[in-house]
Amino acid sequence: MAQMNMLQAILSAQKCMLERDDNVMIFGQDVGYFGGVFRATEGLQAEFGAQRVFDTPISENGIIATAIGMSINGMRPVAEIQFSDYIYPAFDQIASEASRIRYRSGGEYSTNITIRTPCGGGIRGGQTHSQSPEGIFTHISGIKVVMPSNPYDAKGLLISSIESNDPVLFFEPKRLYNGPFYGDPNAPSIGWDTHEKGEVPEGHYSIPLAEAEITRTGEELTIITYGTMVHVVETAVKQTGVDAEIIDLRCLSPIDYDTIINSVNKTGRCLVAHEATKVGGFGAEILSIIQENCFWKLRAPIERVTGWDIPYPHAFEWEYFPVPKRVGKAITRIMEA
Amino acid sequence: MAQMNMLQAILSAQKCMLERDDNVMIFGQDVGYFGGVFRATEGLQAEFGAQRVFDTPISENGIIATAIGMSINGMRPVAEIQFSDYIYPAFDQIASEASRIRYRSGGEYSTNITIRTPCGGGIRGGQTHSQSPEGIFTHISGIKVVMPSNPYDAKGLLISSIESNDPVLFFEPKRLYNGPFYGDPNAPSIGWDTHEKGEVPEGHYSIPLAEAEITRTGEELTIITYGTMVHVVETAVKQTGVDAEIIDLRCLSPIDYDTIINSVNKTGRCLVAHEATKVGGFGAEILSIIQENCFWKLRAPIERVTGWDIPYPHAFEWEYFPVPKRVGKAITRIMEA
Amino acid sequence: MTKHQSSRQNNLHIPEPKFRPGQTNDFAHLKIPNVDEAPKPAIDCNPHNIRDLAYGLIRVLDDEGQAGGAWNINITPDILRQGLKDMLLTRLFDDRMQLLHRTGKISFYMKCTGEEAISVAHSLALKNSDMVFPSYRNQGILISRGYPLLDMMCQCLSNSRDNCKGRQLPIMYSWKAGNFFTISGNLATQFSQAVGWAMAEARKGGNRVCTTFVGDGSTAEIDFHSALTFAATFNPPVILNIVNNQWAISSNQVVAGGERTTFAARGIGVGLPSLRVDGNDFLAVYAASKWAADRARAGYGATLIEHFTYRVAPHSTSDDPSAYRPADEDKNWPLGDPLERLKTHLINIDEWSEAQHEQLAEQYTAEIKAEYKQAESYGTLTSGARPDVSSMFEDIFEEITPNRIRQRQELGL
Amino acid sequence: MTKHQSSRQNNLHIPEPKFRPGQTNDFAHLKIPNVDEAPKPAIDCNPHNIRDLAYGLIRVLDDEGQAGGAWNINITPDILRQGLKDMLLTRLFDDRMQLLHRTGKISFYMKCTGEEAISVAHSLALKNSDMVFPSYRNQGILISRGYPLLDMMCQCLSNSRDNCKGRQLPIMYSWKAGNFFTISGNLATQFSQAVGWAMAEARKGGNRVCTTFVGDGSTAEIDFHSALTFAATFNPPVILNIVNNQWAISSNQVVAGGERTTFAARGIGVGLPSLRVDGNDFLAVYAASKWAADRARAGYGATLIEHFTYRVAPHSTSDDPSAYRPADEDKNWPLGDPLERLKTHLINIDEWSEAQHEQLAEQYTAEIKAEYKQAESYGTLTSGARPDVSSMFEDIFEEITPNRIRQRQELGL
Numbered sequence A, B: 001m002a003q004m005n006m007l008q009a010i011l012s013a014q015k016c017m018l019e020r021d022d023n024v025m026i027f028g029q030d031v032g033y034f035g036g037v038f039r040a041t042e043g044l045q046a047e048f049g050a051q052r053v054f055d056t057p058i059s060e061n062g063i064i065a066t067a068i069g070m071s072i073n074g075m076r077p078v079a080e081i082q083f084s085d086y087i088y089p090a091f092d093q094i095a096s097e098a099s100r101i102r103y104r105s106g107g108e109y110s111t112n113i114t115i116r117t118p119c120g121g122g123i124r125g126g127q128t129h130s131q132s133p134e135g136i137f138t139h140i141s142g143i144k145v146v147m148p149s150n151p152y153d154a155k156g157l158l159i160s161s162i163e164s165n166d167p168v169l170f171f172e173p174k175r176l177y178n179g180p181f182y183g184d185p186n187a188p189s190i191g192w193d194t195h196e197k198g199e200v201p202e203g204h205y206s207i208p209l210a211e212a213e214i215t216r217t218g219e220e221l222t223i224i225t226y227g228t229m230v231h232v233v234e235t236a237v238k239q240t241g242v243d244a245e246i247i248d249l250r251c252l253s254p255i256d257y258d259t260i261i262n263s264v265n266k267t268g269r270c271l272v273a274h275e276a277t278k279v280g281g282f283g284a285e286i287l288s289i290i291q292e293n294c295f296w297k298l299r300a301p302i303e304r305v306t307g308w309d310i311p312y313p314h315a316f317e318w319e320y321f322p323v324p325k326r327v328g329k330a331i332t333r334i335m336e337a
Numbered sequence C, D: 001m002t003k004h005q006s007s008r009q010n011n012l013h014i015p016e017p018k019f020r021p022g023q024t025n026d027f028a029h030l031k032i033p034n035v036d037e038a039p040k041p042a043i044d045c046n047p048h049n050i051r052d053l054a055y056g057l058i059r060v061l062d063d064e065g066q067a068g069g070a071w072n073i074n075i076t077p078d079i080l081r082q083g084l085k086d087m088l089l090t091r092l093f094d095d096r097m098q099l100l101h102r103t104g105k106i107s108f109y110m111k112c113t114g115e116e117a118i119s120v121a122h123s124l125a126l127k128n129s130d131m132v133f134p135s136y137r138n139q140g141i142l143i144s145r146g147y148p149l150l151d152m153m154c155q156c157l158s159n160s161r162d163n164c165k166g167r168q169l170p171i172m173y174s175w176k177a178g179n180f181f182t183i184s185g186n187l188a189t190q191f192s193q194a195v196g197w198a199m200a201e202a203r204k205g206g207n208r209v210c211t212t213f214v215g216d217g218s219t220a221e222i223d224f225h226s227a228l229t230f231a232a233t234f235n236p237p238v239i240l241n242i243v244n245n246q247w248a249i250s251s252n253q254v255v256a257g258g259e260r261t262t263f264a265a266r267g268i269g270v271g272l273p274s275l276r277v278d279g280n281d282f283l284a285v286y287a288a289s290k291w292a293a294d295r296a297r298a299g300y301g302a303t304l305i306e307h308f309t310y311r312v313a314p315h316s317t318s319d320d321p322s323a324y325r326p327a328d329e330d331k332n333w334p335l336g337d338p339l340e341r342l343k344t345h346l347i348n349i350d351e352w353s354e355a356q357h358e359q360l361a362e363q364y365t366a367e368i369k370a371e372y373k374q375a376e377s378y379g380t381l382t383s384g385a386r387p388d389v390s391s392m393f394e395d396i397f398e399e400i401t402p403n404r405i406r407q408r409q410e411l412g413l
């Protein structure tokens, strides 16, 4: 085991897959010689050569389209979209192509592409370097959607994503790259060495997609979340002192129905938290699943704590972000209901 | 008042706006000389000239981008996307630009574009001529999403959309173009002359965006729906004999909170129906709103009847479509819960 | 072909075809070069030295059906005859399927009438192991590569033998064993994917070539640009074909920018070698395709080809072109009919006869009829056997997910 | 500039810049044409007759700072002096803002060092009433059009006087009164919007021109293609500028396809008149811009211009170019520094002096300092006055919606 931050874990997963499978190819804007604007592919070109790790033109559409084409010719492409805010030019290739090739060809053809992309706010990135668009993609049948919350999961899930024969959209909460974030931007930053999930095996391992993790067991309330909010929620739980069960979804599509349904059936109360905007966000789907499956066990309305229904404003980043205080207020409301 | 089918009503709205406002411009693939593949712009080029009604290159991205640009220069563009299945190449211009120009410029600039696009299945169009992608767009702050269910509403809502100073995505359920569809594909087709909403004023009128309509009042159950499903739900209600209140949302974003909350608070039971796939669909948002606002009045789990979580398969169109029988079963389940 | 807007009026320029219904298009504005005008460069030429080829028209067959010029590469009579046969079969198949639509047997169809030489000659100039990312008007490639008519028919019927399991509209074929990619309903998406396929081939050091097709109208789509950009940057073994058949549903090619320059010029924009070919001249399409394939296989990379032709048929069975173009426009099309031209040439060189042709047409007609009979025995969209309904929940992912299992159960399956 | 891959090895071609950190780029491979090589066509020329201009380089100032050649249109000394002043102010402003970032006062900044001539000369060649759809490196246009430094600074500080209400990253300016469109963080989206703006202008019969800018790297984006396609089809009064500064963050222009042909050639691909200009030559940029604007205003439509230059500064304050390019590359850049070149020319023609220059620099430095002091009095991102927090729920739509009112209340506002 080694100490890794999330970037190192993601780098390690890619390196591991480049070593094990000659068909793995890694590309995107600035990922080659430079090693990526977040350094998530640092050193890979030097080690594995430019035939396997290289820069592409600045065309998200072209990156995904050619990745699909490569996969049809036996490759296992891992494409980086520099910021998830910039994935939209590739939307058609994702929604109409990657997600439908297996289906429309009656299973003859399929694509195994992995799309890595940093998401989320908290780094003063303004409205075009902070988005969390995962909810949009969960509505598309045929693409898996993953978002880890720590280095250990990041590596295991990324390896699973690359090994998967389905297309996977792998969101990386960039605020967590260098350390866990507990929701207070003014607190001194700490590293992943303070967190047990900062211990990461050097070699190959994988975490199955569609298995949520209960990061805290509890009896009074279920909190369902993913990404950066896993840690923010932890803070709120500590602050409120409620005996909450925290579920880190890890994979949004497909979703782990059993874990969430069992937990809410047990606690009878539920809060859903994500950084993305509220209306039509993935929180609505989680809430619906619970409503449909746990109705008779519910003792209070399920609530959603999310980003507001606006773009991420540069100056008001922390007024926008669902900070522990907001989560805590919702917890209290639910417990008092 | 005149008898109009939905296509005629949509044509009439555009004609009316071309007459009233010289800044209105209408364009898209095949909309000019030919008058549109569904004939929704028939005769407009002949009457208003090619400077105002014209064909564009086959680039959804270019259509929306240039529409935005025209609007910045004082125009009021109405752009057609031939099928909503083909809107994805324009996704970035819609999600990153049209929806954000007012916000990011601090209100200095704004765009008023209206995007008309046929949606939904039931015409043997297969997986790329049948989609209902409205749910994806409702998650985007800054674009209004409208879907009428009859000629009268179509004209009034389209006029409001064109007159709106915000960008509007106007979905037209193509199965309703020529007549109401009550859910039985084997029944003889009937025209809009059989429906009171087939009576449409020739002149200008508008229906405010974000006002849902109660198309049937009832006491036992609230059914929230929109588009083609409004009529399908009506059939199911007749078949089950339940005293249901049917709400036709008409505008999904912004949504009419009061109408739906008041109704469910009254009936205590709720069903949500749409043709789009289920996971992450707009139904989840409706269900969440009700759960959050009407929890203490709910007497049974809210259910969603939707398209399955798969592309629209050509041969199994009617196995895919949420037919009255499926709606009826859900009604019964809810009533018996 | 190029027109400069010299009007000083500040008005929005709306391009319009020169002729509309009720008028007659004599195509007098089209300059058709002679067969000896286009030089044939070596495959290792510098693309910048052959830019003129993007503005001319490569032709081999003259108006009398004689082969000549630099691009006459003396194709063997066997190949020419094969080409004629495949084109004939393609046309007869199209005619039959169109008829079936009229009788309500299939829900949709798209013919390639007048464009048969493009698919067939291209297919014969390449190897069957080469990969195709097709558009929806490449049925000639399937037929030339020997995809059974029965399979094509069953796909069009969405019946129990449809390899797409009833999920796709008719003609949206997929034939993996034939290296023919699943056709997309979304225009141009295959064009950029093809470049990726070829990039992988280059990386593997393989020697297969990738070819892909797009219509004149579809060149405006975003994927066209991605394809050209990535092809220019990574220079993989790909052939980028534009079929300029003058129309995109009701829009004339002037709406796609065809008024100002050729579509082949798009390749010049990114520095790719670009050929403009008489798409109704089997010998020219074959020679140009072979040149591009040879280049690709030898490691010189990507080539763009504009095939200049005319869409004789309606866009699809949903279309009636008499609403937007002169009824007899196809009759006046100066590049003629590709079948007739090749037939004339083969007869000229004593390698074919009218009688043989007639006999072959009869044989094919009978074959098609028989195949169709068999196809119908597997069901049609509206009667008989269908694909397994419960299969519609499969193939979203490699493994079916719990929500889809539940939905399948809900449907009682 | 164009290189043909002649290797027969079947390997994926990965373009690489010729020089990396530790090496020295002498730019020996760049052929810099003389000022008299590029002819100047009439604005009503047929675009097809001027294709060579897309492959050459329009220059007016020679290496000694003398003006010459066909594109020397005898710009008045007043305009030249204004240009020098605006460029100087732009550079000093950039330097100051960069410094502020180092001291932690602003969160982000992007300089345009070495590229000042492009924005400033272009701006002066057009009218202030002409519309600009800018990229993020067009601060020179704002400064040349007289946007107050105070406004620029307040935007960069996201303070209480920021007209973007704290919503945008620094440098993402919007200046409606100055006909300067709100800058997008999404690359190239403005390029196609600009064409739409110009289409509307043509339709109205107005005589304003629209101009828009994109980087070499961003030409690969989908909107670049939409812009060119719609410009070619509708030929509206738009100027499509590509600023080829050799780099796109860490990617050399070869990754964007610059290895095979010029970026100006992109315009040839769709039949647009296309100029390639020495972007560090104020007189050349001015002349080319004026030619394009004159064409547009006279109703001849769209023009594409590639401005050939070098990004001297890091991509942004988040970037350190020493990781991917030779440290002294900018020093060896053969087209020199645009300020120095214009200054030398003005001194040559006795319209300027070193002393005047020095004095002006001092004056501007003081002005910037004073303005900044004032700007800070309106707050910074991290201290002092801020935009009204509750305003962040506004401007989604013309009217605020109930969910956002509720969310504002939830936040206690």
Ligand SMILES: Cc1ncc(C[n+]2csc(CCOP(=O)(O)OP(=O)(O)O)c2C)c(N)n1
Pocket: B029, B058, B082, B086, B089, C137, C185, C186, C187, C214, C215, C216, C217, C218, C219, C243, C245, C247, C248, C249, C311, C315
């Ligand atoms: C993305 C997308 N937009 C629009 C359509 C609708 N559509 C189908 S075919 C067609 C015309 C294509 O014309 P062209 O590219 O010239 O090909 P041709 O039909 O002439 O072979 C259009 C607009 C589509 N299928 N996909």
Ligand SMILES: Cc1ncc(C[n+]2csc(CCOP(=O)(O)OP(=O)(O)O)c2C)c(N)n1
Pocket: A029, A058, A082, A086, A089, D137, D185, D186, D187, D214, D215, D216, D217, D218, D219, D243, D245, D247, D248, D249, D311, D315
């Ligand atoms: C759609 C999109 N993709 C990626 C980015 C990230 N990004 C910002 S600037 C840049 C490089 C642009 O280079 P170029 O177009 O050459 O302009 P320059 O910075 O040299 O002026 C990239 C990749 C973005 N802002 N938007």
Ligand SMILES: [Mg+2]
Pocket: C215, C216, C217, C243, C244, C245, C246, C247, C248, C249, C311
């Ligand atoms: Mg065509």
Ligand SMILES: [Mg+2]
Pocket: D215, D216, D217, D243, D244, D245, D246, D247, D248, D249, D311
């Ligand atoms: Mg650049």
